[in-house]
Amino acid sequence: MAGPTLQTFLQRGRVRSLYRSLLRATYKQNDARIGGELRAWIRAEFEQSRHVDDPGTVEMLLSQGKGQLRDLLRSMHFTSTAKGPSS
Numbered sequence: 001m002a003g004p005t006l007q008t009f010l011q012r013g014r015v016r017s018l019y020r021s022l023l024r025a026t027y028k029q030n031d032a033r034i035g036g037e038l039r040a041w042i043r044a045e046f047e048q049s050r051h052v053d054d055p056g057t058v059e060m061l062l063s064q065g066k067g068q069l070r071d072l073l074r075s076m077h078f079t080s081t082a083k084g085p086s087s
Contacts, residue, residue, distance in 0.1 A: 018069065
């Protein structure tokens, strides 16, 4: 059996990078309980798609994940600015 293609290898790197970015974003959440719930949700979503091997489907999932990361960061930014300065 042949090993992974270059495209597959590069996609795996992008998937790992997105996963790490999503997890990093959850640690910016002030409420530890919500951060934990977000991390559990992120892990479950990635686990659900673990065995997807179609390159087109992986690209679609990466695109959706990037959009969810943007939304997460945006919502956390709005939440922190809505509370006002902390000092």
